[in-house]
Amino acid sequence: MPFITFYESDFYKIEVDTAQNLLRAIWLRPISYAEMKTGGTKLYEVLLDTEVELAIANAKTLTSLSAETKAWMSSTFYELLSQTKLRKLARVLPDNVFHLIALESVVTRAEAMGVTKFVVKNFSDPAIALRWITTP
Incomplete structure (x- = not known):
């Protein structure tokens, strides 16, 4: 079965x-705080x-x-995701090292706070x- 779009914005x-x-979720451009909350x-x-895992x-x-x-x-978002059936999350991060480190730190903080109930890589x-996420 092919992918079906459930949400799409600019x-x-x-x-x-x-x-x-x-x-599969993709950020299409740089975003604001309000857009991050919406997405x-x-x-x-x-x-x-x-109930996708x-x-x-x-x-x-x-x-x-x-x-x-x-x-x-690091607090609300990962806590929300932990209330779903999500088991594995593969994050494809930016090539820019500063942006990459910022996004890595979000998960590190969420894990330290104990709000992630799934594996993040x-x-x-x-x-x-895709290969990692689909390997049992």
Whole structure:
């Protein structure tokens, strides 16, 4: 079964292939705090509705995030995702080392706070992320 689009805006797209138990989300451009909250909340809603257990989040286009955005992601966002059936999250991160470190620190903080109830792994290549997420 092919991917079906569940949400699409000018900054974010969420697709699901229920046969593969897989969600694919992609940030389409740099975003604001409000857009991160909107996209993150939509991701939570789609995961809740579909009960998909595997997800790839492509954040290659993201640039610097505000302190407010990072704080929301590391606390509220990862806590929301932990309320779904999500088991594995593959994150495809930007090539820019500063943007990459900022996104890595969000997960590190969330894990330290004990809000992540799923496995998170970071990648630079979407194909390698897909291979990891679909390997039992």
